[in-house]
Amino acid sequence: MKIISLPAADAVATWELGKRFRSFWALQDCSVTVPAGRVSALVGPNGAGKTTLLHLLAGLSAASAGRALIFGRSPGQDSRFLSDVGFLAQEVPLYRRFSSADHISMGQRLNPRWDGGWARARIRSLGIPLDKQVGRLSGGQRAQLALALALAKRPRLLLLDEPVAALDPLARRDFLTILSETVADAELTVVLSSHLVSDLDRVCDHLILLSASRVQLCGGIPEILGSHKVLTGPREGTPAVSRGHEVVNATHDTRFATLLVRVNGPIRDPAWGIRDASLEEVVLAHMSRAAAPLSAAGRVR
Amino acid sequence: MTWLAWRQHRGQVAVAVLALSALSIVLVLSGIHITAVYRAALATGRPSNSCGDLGPQVFAGDGFFFDIVTLTLAAPLLIGMFWGAPLVAREIDQSTHKLIWTQTVTRRRWLTVKVTWAVMAAVVWGAVVAALVTWWSGPENAIDCTRFYPGQFDVQGIAPVGYCLFAVTLGVAAGTVIRRTIPALAATVAVFAGVRVLITEFVRQRFIPPVTTALPPGPHPSLLKQNVWTLSAHTLVQAGHVVSHPTIPRGCRGRAHFSCLSSAGLRQIVTYQPGSRYWAFQGIEFGVYALLSIGLIWLSFWWISRRDA
Numbered sequence: 001m002k003i004i005s006l007p008a009a010d011a012v013a014t015w016e017l018g019k020r021f022r023s024f025w026a027l028q029d030c031s032v033t034v035p036a037g038r039v040s041a042l043v044g045p046n047g048a049g050k051t052t053l054l055h056l057l058a059g060l061s062a063a064s065a066g067r068a069l070i071f072g073r074s075p076g077q078d079s080r081f082l083s084d085v086g087f088l089a090q091e092v093p094l095y096r097r098f099s100s101a102d103h104i105s106m107g108q109r110l111n112p113r114w115d116g117g118w119a120r121a122r123i124r125s126l127g128i129p130l131d132k133q134v135g136r137l138s139g140g141q142r143a144q145l146a147l148a149l150a151l152a153k154r155p156r157l158l159l160l161d162e163p164v165a166a167l168d169p170l171a172r173r174d175f176l177t178i179l180s181e182t183v184a185d186a187e188l189t190v191v192l193s194s195h196l197v198s199d200l201d202r203v204c205d206h207l208i209l210l211s212a213s214r215v216q217l218c219g220g221i222p223e224i225l226g227s228h229k230v231l232t233g234p235r236e237g238t239p240a241v242s243r244g245h246e247v248v249n250a251t252h253d254t255r256f257a258t259l260l261v262r263v264n265g266p267i268r269d270p271a272w273g274i275r276d277a278s279l280e281e282v283v284l285a286h287m288s289r290a291a292a293p294l295s296a297a298g299r300v301r
Numbered sequence: 302m303t304w305l306a307w308r309q310h311r312g313q314v315a316v317a318v319l320a321l322s323a324l325s326i327v328l329v330l331s332g333i334h335i336t337a338v339y340r341a342a343l344a345t346g347r348p349s350n351s352c353g354d355l356g357p358q359v360f361a362g363d364g365f366f367f368d369i370v371t372l373t374l375a376a377p378l379l380i381g382m383f384w385g386a387p388l389v390a391r392e393i394d395q396s397t398h399k400l401i402w403t404q405t406v407t408r409r410r411w412l413t414v415k416v417t418w419a420v421m422a423a424v425v426w427g428a429v430v431a432a433l434v435t436w437w438s439g440p441e442n443a444i445d446c447t448r449f450y451p452g453q454f455d456v457q458g459i460a461p462v463g464y465c466l467f468a469v470t471l472g473v474a475a476g477t478v479i480r481r482t483i484p485a486l487a488a489t490v491a492v493f494a495g496v497r498v499l500i501t502e503f504v505r506q507r508f509i510p511p512v513t514t515a516l517p518p519g520p521h522p523s524l525l526k527q528n529v530w531t532l533s534a535h536t537l538v539q540a541g542h543v544v545s546h547p548t549i550p551r552g553c554r555g556r557a558h559f560s561c562l563s564s565a566g567l568r569q570i571v572t573y574q575p576g577s578r579y580w581a582f583q584g585i586e587f588g589v590y591a592l593l594s595i596g597l598i599w600l601s602f603w604w605i606s607r608r609d610a
Contacts, residue, residue, distance in 0.1 A: 059402075059403075060403065060609065060610035079407065082403070082406070082407065087399065089396060089399040091396040093396035093397045093398075093400040094397070094400065095400075096395070097309075097312075105304070106305055106308070106404075109302070110302070110401075110404040110406050146400075149400075153404070
């Protein structure tokens with residue numbers, strides 16, 4: 001393995017990371033970086049490898065190929081790494097027989113930077129009884145408790161697997177607000193996964209797009225939006241565009257074409273109308289290209 | 302971690318304490334009764350250590366308590382099933398391993414604390430049950446002289462502590478490898494029963510080579526009184542040759558045929574373990590199961606550090 005020198009600013013850096021389950025590669029050739037202080041949206045369809053990547057980063061599973069560094073440290077069984085990384089699994093795991101207060105006491109005993117006072121205040125402000133068994137709380141209350149526990153650990157990197165899936169729209173907005181406040185207060189980097197980017201584009205400033213076990217996009221959201229344009233113009237002009245730029249997705253009707261393009265420099269042809277792409281358009285275009293890799297547009301990388 | 306282990310398993314501790322209390326009450330009360338009857342029977346002038354002839358008189362109506370004592374054969378299995386097997390498997394079943402393994406505690410440390418408490422619980426459980434049964438069996442041991450035989454040997458002394466250690470570590474290992482509670486529970490029962498039967502039936506009698514001697518045919522009360530474990534007493538020899546189908550000589554029909562056979566020169570080959578080896582066998586049996594337990598603990602740690610969550 002080659003020696004890798006890592007800028008201290010990267011919270012997460014992976015090189016050709018891969019995970020194989022028997023003969024199936026759940027994640028392949030995954031090279032991403034998340035600079036410290038970013039909130040990164042990890043998006044992709046079901047089965048794209050999001051959970052696999054988060055498990056690798058959290059040290060819950062071992063890589064089959066490549067490597068990952070979290071603040072310059074390999075995920076593993078040492079307390080420096082474990083105290084730096086917070087993880088909330090998709091299943092929202094909690095001890096059913098424990099109360100919220102028990103979970104907070106548990107965190108106190110197992111973590112060096114635990115903020116139990118904050119967690120108690122947060123649970124109280126949500127109206128969740130501290131002494132009620134977790135098994136009797138509602139799904140949304142359990143998700144709120146699990147998120148509060150993940151934040152109370154005061155990690156430097158927080159990995160959240162579908163954290164808002166169990167929340168109603170109001171609780172979702174509330175949680176994302178808390179998350180962005182915490183990121184602003186503490187030096188926190190977050191990677192949170194979701195099916196869809198529409199949940200997340202308010203708080204996220206970084207994007208990792210996984211599809212078909214591979215990374216399709218990785219970078220700051222402003223940079224991604226800056227490099228993608230939607231072009232509308234004559235159908236027969238498409239080949240000319242794809243010579244100079246990367247056509248991610250094309251829809252044609254009888255006369256006109258709508259192209260989502262990753263641009264390399266300015267587009268001067270006056271035949272094309274140009275507008276900015278929304279993040280959702282960019283994400284969907286890359287996802288559908290990855291889902292149909294043999295289509296005409298899919299050959300262009 | 303200790304706080305967590307206690308908080309998670311205090312329910313199991315409470316159930317175990319309740320079960321032990323119930324067993325203690327039954328065995329202590331019936332034991333006091335049996336001891337009193339035994340003392341009274343001795344006081345009427347019959348010899349102690351009579352090996353057999355006092356039994357029907359002293360133990361009349363106590364069949365229920367003998368059944369309970371026999372049932373303590375399964376006591377180690379209970380701790381393996383309800384404490385050992387779910388120790389890791391239940392966490393994985395409910396995904397809480399992903400919660401606990403991402404706190405600032407390594408898997409090794411987590412397992413160390415959980416296994417330490419489980420092992421201590423198993424030792425206490427095994428020791429209390431074995432101590433109760435050993436005390437309770439005092440009159441039975443004195444009258445029947447069968448404490449070295451499979452069945453009695455397995456519920457008295459220190460062997461049951463070894464079985465408890467084995468059961469709980471077997472449960473932990475099965476849960477760690479299989480990762481699901483119910484299949485781990487089933488595997489614990491199957492492997493525990495298999496190993497116990499195998500060692501009891503085929504291995505234990507070879508711990509120390511048995512003693513073989515030729516005796517006149519018939520019962521040997523003096524040998525029985527030494528608490529021997531008779532392995533075989535079937536072969537008859539006459540003048541150094543094995544008699545495969547001894548036909549009773551014509552003059553020996555009737556009640557006194559054993560003495561008649563012996564005066565005809567027939568001898569019985571008796572293979573047995575002397576009663577003086579009882580504690581050596583208890584120690585070896587305990588050691589065998591303790592070694593198996595150490596192996597299973599090692600397997601659990603090896604597996605949990607290598608496998609993905």
